[in-house]
Amino acid sequence: xxxxxxxxxxxxxxxxxxxxxxxxxxxxxxxxxxxxxxxxxxxxxxxxxxxxxxxxxxxxxxxxxxxxxxxxxxxxxxxxxxxxxxxxxxxxxxxxxxxxxxxxxxxxxxxxxxxxxxxxxxxxxxxxx
Numbered sequence: 442x443x444x445x446x447x448x449x450x451x452x453x454x455x456x457x458x459x460x461x462x463x464x465x466x467x468x469x470x471x472x473x474x475x476x477x478x479x480x481x482x483x484x485x486x487x488x489x490x491x492x493x494x495x496x497x498x499x500x501x502x503x504x505x506x507x508x509x510x511x512x513x514x515x516x517x518x519x520x521x522x523x524x525x526x527x528x529x530x531x532x533x534x535x536x537x538x539x540x541x542x543x544x545x546x547x548x549x550x551x552x553x554x555x556x557x558x559x560x561x562x563x564x565x566x567x568x569x570x
Contacts, residue, residue, distance in 0.1 A: 448476040453535060456550055459564070460488045471538060483560035486533055489520040490551035499542040509534035513551035521553070522569040529570050531556045 448463065452474055456462070461484030462475040478484045490513065494500075500508065513532040517525040525532070535550040553565055 448478045450474045451477045453550075454546070454548075456488055456491070456535070458488050458491050461561070461564075462486050462488070462552070472535075480564045481562070483562050485558070485560065486552040486554045487561060487565050488535075488550050488552045489565070490516045492549055492551075493547040494537070494549060495547070499537070499539050502539070505536045506534060509536045509549045509551070512549065516551060517553070520567075521565055522567045529556055530554065530565060530568075 451460075451462075453472055456475070456477070459480065461478045461480040461482070463478065464485040465472050465475055480487060492512065494505070494508070499505070510532065513534050514525045517528070517530075517532060521528055521530060530553045533552040533554055535552060537546040537548065555561060
């Protein structure tokens with residue numbers, strides 16, 4: 442873990458529910474580390490769910506993302522407090538890649554962010570937004 446001021450760079454494998462993190466605009470799709478910040482500080486995303494996929498073989502990029510999106514949406518209401526379709530927040534599934542799957546990665550993180558890309562401050566748990 443590298444600490445730089447008010448964030449620490451963390452491997453995506455070490456993320457946890459409740460972590461706030463900043464976008465990595467230079468990543469271009471695949472991300473290996475993110476800048477984690479305290480949710481009391483302005484942040485781009487917040488992880489609200491982590492779960493493991495149970496498929497024996499990698500389902501493919503599109504199928505993995507679609508399954509993750511569906512699960513993230515189904516758990517959204519319990520975390521935010523209002524249905525996904527009425528929220529100003531969007532879901533962002535962070536899914537295994539074919540390469541990470543081959544190394545045993547099965548964890549999906551469900552993150553959320555503001556649909557206008559505004560910074561979030563504080564946890565979105567029960568935020569009703």
